[in-house]
Amino acid sequence: MISGKTRAAFAAALALFAVALAATFASCAPKGGKAAGQTGRKPARVVVFIPGVRAGNAIYDTMATGVERAVAEVPGATVKVFEAGFNQAEWEEKLTSLVATGEYDLVVTSNPSMPELCAKVGASYPKQLFLALDGYLPGKAGIHTVLYNQTEQGYLAGYLAGLVTTGSLKGSNKALKVGMVVGQHYPVMDKVIVPGFEAGLRAVDPGIAVDLRVVGDWFDASKGEALAKDEIAAGADVILPICGGAAQGVYKAARDAGAYAVVFDDNQYAQAPGTILGCFVLRQEELAYTRTKAALDGSLAWGSAEIVGMKEGYVGFLDAAPEYLSAVPEGLRSRMAEVSASLRSGKLVLEVPVSEF
Numbered sequence: 001m002i003s004g005k006t007r008a009a010f011a012a013a014l015a016l017f018a019v020a021l022a023a024t025f026a027s028c029a030p031k032g033g034k035a036a037g038q039t040g041r042k043p044a045r046v047v048v049f050i051p052g053v054r055a056g057n058a059i060y061d062t063m064a065t066g067v068e069r070a071v072a073e074v075p076g077a078t079v080k081v082f083e084a085g086f087n088q089a090e091w092e093e094k095l096t097s098l099v100a101t102g103e104y105d106l107v108v109t110s111n112p113s114m115p116e117l118c119a120k121v122g123a124s125y126p127k128q129l130f131l132a133l134d135g136y137l138p139g140k141a142g143i144h145t146v147l148y149n150q151t152e153q154g155y156l157a158g159y160l161a162g163l164v165t166t167g168s169l170k171g172s173n174k175a176l177k178v179g180m181v182v183g184q185h186y187p188v189m190d191k192v193i194v195p196g197f198e199a200g201l202r203a204v205d206p207g208i209a210v211d212l213r214v215v216g217d218w219f220d221a222s223k224g225e226a227l228a229k230d231e232i233a234a235g236a237d238v239i240l241p242i243c244g245g246a247a248q249g250v251y252k253a254a255r256d257a258g259a260y261a262v263v264f265d266d267n268q269y270a271q272a273p274g275t276i277l278g279c280f281v282l283r284q285e286e287l288a289y290t291r292t293k294a295a296l297d298g299s300l301a302w303g304s305a306e307i308v309g310m311k312e313g314y315v316g317f318l319d320a321a322p323e324y325l326s327a328v329p330e331g332l333r334s335r336m337a338e339v340s341a342s343l344r345s346g347k348l349v350l351e352v353p354v355s356e357f
């Protein structure tokens, strides 16, 4: 006969075995091309770590909004938003201090430099969970990252810029030149976004050149304006700003000169109607919402990294906006619709070269 004690011990061992088995399956199961990860952790106290400031930076503002929405739907869950500011040299110390309080189960953050920083800080705090959007780092326990397919986003922006610079819109000149004004160089910019943009341009005309200038921060609108003016003086008639708040200066320079802008990340048409011809967006609020919700209900696969693009609905082109319909002629719009459809259907496949960064 098995005694009550033995039975209890046996049941406990069986339960442990079941948990171990479930964990093994969770960590081995390939999920639609995602790297393996470990589910089952259920954080409740969330902090949003903004590496910069929320205002004027759609990519951070929408992240915070998405996390806030998710937390509001889960009884008992809490959220605090922490702005780390623009001094990147201070981010590690600020993240460490935040984690060291032990007050947060989960840190949610965003930008391609953050996964490494989370791994560094996480090494000293192995129980800490991190969700880093707009970044990619597989195989780190406690860290889940999701990268956008910005080859696709860049390609679409480049295709529209290419159609405009080679076309006959009022503000387009004869030079086959477009501009970029970026906050800083970083691997995703140099290996994904710029090559994607160039590939889109060259699909229209291989002779189009890109004049790329660097602000050196993510907020200086007067520097953004000065750089855009220089590019326009050098022959650029369409500019893609990827420089946070400094983009306001780029829009101003383009509007004053009768040139154009194509835009990344968010719906910015209202900032400069007629000047901003196309917005190529990331569904960052939705991604922050769905992944935070998954984290809170215990289904996020920690230790795994994903890439999401047009097919998954996280990279998009706002081609139904009235500003787009009125500023871009039908002939150009139908060519854009063809390219968008090929990306969405998988006829045109543009990958992210993750092995290069």
Ligand code: RBF
Binding pocket: 051, 052, 053, 057, 058, 059, 088, 110, 111, 112, 113, 134, 183, 186, 188, 218, 242, 243, 244, 245, 264, 265
């Ligand atoms: N994008 C912003 O809009 N605002 C920022 O303050 C900002 N800071 C960044 C800091 C670093 C270190 C890196 C690598 C990227 C930053 N980005 C910022 C760019 C952002 O992650 C993304 O690549 C672009 O918004 C294009 O989608």
